[in-house]
Amino acid sequence: MASNVQDVIMLLGDSITQGGFIADGFGQKLSHVYARKLDVLNRGFSGYNTTWTIPVFEQLFAQQHEQQHVPKVRILTIWFGANDACIPPSIQHVPLPEFSSNLRRIIRMVTSPTSAWxxxxxxxxxxxPPPVNTRQRGADLASRDPPRDLDREFEVTHQYAEAVKAVGAREGVPVVDLWTILYEAAGRDEAKLSEFLYDGLHLNEKGYQFVYDDIINTINKHFPELHYDKLQSVFVGHADINFDNPAETLKLRKAVLSDR
Amino acid sequence: MASNVQDVIMLLGDSITQGGFIADGFGQKLSHVYARKLDVLNRGFSGYNTTWTIPVFEQLFAQQHEQQHVPKVRILTIWFGANDACIPPSIQHVPLPEFSSNLRRIIRMVTSPTSAWxxxxxxxxxxxPPPVNTRQRGADLASRDPPRDLDREFEVTHQYAEAVKAVGAREGVPVVDLWTILYEAAGRDEAKLSEFLYDGLHLNEKGYQFVYDDIINTINKHFPELHYDKLQSVFVGHADINFDNPAETLKLRKAVLSDR
Known part of the structure; x- marks a missing residue:
């Protein structure tokens, strides 16, 4: 059984989060740089929207009475909108006001002192969410057996991205605005988004690179004490072992220096 | 705080394990294919030998009285020898009999019914451990400032690999014999190991591919119920949500089917 020795980064989201452990995905990169400091937990759920995620998150995130036994979540990324923004009659569609309120609810589960979580x-x-390349997405869906109609619109997903920013601003939560970052990187040309999306919806390695970079920038700006370079490994580096009395130096430490 | 929702694969070892979350490393690949089923915990410690690992593992692995609260370790990989096989007077050197006895001790901590763990x-x-390319390793060490002497020998590391196999046979533990796999893949030509080792000691992506493949083969052969294709996701796939009553279908499940 795994003892509770490392706090964690929890990545909550849909398939774009679930896929983040491909080679050069953002989860892979975070795992690599936070090795021996924080574990990175993939809590991405392909196809899920915020409505379906809420009951799941209630089980994923420990309630206060459980928290003494389980790893502390030091960083929680919340990344939704790609499925919520599906066009009706898609079963995945969540109306924009409900999407915003779901996001707020997930955030306040963690931030509200009166919450069980x-x-x-x-x-x-x-x-x-990333911008949709509707030509690429439409072609992908049309090629399926049976062919399917386009299920997302460029401007609709943009509205969901703007809603995420508005929730962040109101709740005081920093936002990685991937929608804008990718659209700018594509020269504000929807067709050129294919450089970052492998099927018009999901990120490739180049797309994930932007997410990773901006998560690290956000950590650096808003909670620099959690940047991987500011943490110590929970067990001492090899060169710092006291070779005359190793056990003395091989005791579990706190990764976050301010916790000491 | 992270609830205990997924059991884990724990990767215990030295720097070759710690580095396994590079793009196309074995940890990255395991994380990807086991997403939503088992978490993969990197417990690799650069520079450590088995002697220094024992007191650390006693803290990493939960004792019986703690086990009800923490993730179950379903698979534990134990990968040492690369540092233990350093030549005296290297401080990392562990004599061969002590290396074997340390490995047995780590295994029996987990397998012996009288163990606290x-x-x-x-x-x-x-x-x-992988075979050492002493020409590549020697050149790397000679290029440092100050230059360092060669610290490992091809045949010595081979003896440590053989010792791992002997411990596995005696303890009834399956062995991924990476030493032999890589040496055969290099046509039994030490110089050609540079195809799999980036510095004569540590694996590159091609080297990690062999480890990953043989871990999956070993799972398939010895505990097929833990192969990722035999597990279910702990939360239901999107297509299996009951859209009329989502919460009913969004309850945590056991990933391992025989646990039900």
Whole structure:
């Protein structure tokens, strides 16, 4: 059984989060740089929207009475919108006001002192959905057997991205505005988004690179004490072992220096 | 705080394990294919030998009285030898009999019913250290400032790999014999190991591919119920949500079907 020795970064989201452990995905990169400091937990759920995620998150995130036994979530990324923004009659569609209210609810589960899931130690980062390349997505869906109609619109997903930013601003939560970052990187040309999306919806390695970079920038700006370079490994580096009395130096430490 | 919702694969070892979350590393690949089923915990410690790992593992692995609260370790990979095989007077050197006895001690901590760390549910896989390319390693060390002498010998590391196999045979633990796999893949030509080792000691992506493949083969052969294709996701796939009553279908499940 795994003892509770490392706090964690929890990545909550849909398939774009679930897929983040491909080679050069954002989960892979975070795992690599936070090795021996924080574990990175993939809590991405392909196909899920915020409505379906709420009952799941209630089970994923420990309630206060359980928290003494389980790893502390130091960073929680919340990344939705790609499925919520599906066009009706898609079963995945969540109306925009409900999407915003769902996001707020997930955030306040963690940030509200009266919540059963309250965790004052958890730093949240919101991420906006990537822009959709509707030509690429439409072609992908049309090629399926049976062919399917286009299920997302460029401007609709943009509205959901803007809603994420508005929730972040109101709740005081930093936002990685991936929608804008990718659209700018594509020269504000929807067709050129294919450089970052492999099927018009999901990110490739180049797309994930932007997410990773901006998560690290956000950590650096808003909670620099959690940047991987500011943490110590929970067990001492090899060169710092006291070779005359190793056990003395091989005791579990806190990764976050301010916790000492 | 992270609830205990997914059991885990724990990767215990030295720098070759710690580095396994590079793009196309074995940890990255395991994380990807086990997403939503098992979490993969990197417990690799650069520079450590088995002697220094024992007191650390006593803290990493939960004792019986703690086990009800923490994730179950379903698979534990134990991968040492690369540092233990350093030549004296290297401080990392562990004599061969002591290396074997340390490995046995780590295994029996988990497998012996009288151990405080006993975990009947944990399946162990031993991995042999990769062969050393002493020309490549020697050149790397000679290029440092100040230059360092060669610290490992091809045939010595081979003896440590053989010792891992002997411990596995005696303890009834399956072994991924990476030493032999890589040496055969290099046509039994030490110089050609540079195809799999970036510095004569540590694996590159091609080297990690062999480890990943043989871990999956070993799981398939010895505990097929833990192959990722035999597990279910702990939360239901999107297509299986009951859209009329989502919460009913969004309850945490056991990933391992025989646990039900």
């Amino acid at each position: 309250y965790s004052s130690i958890t730093k949240i980062i919101l991420i906006t | 006993y975990s009947s549910i944990t399946k162990i896989i031993l991995i042999t």
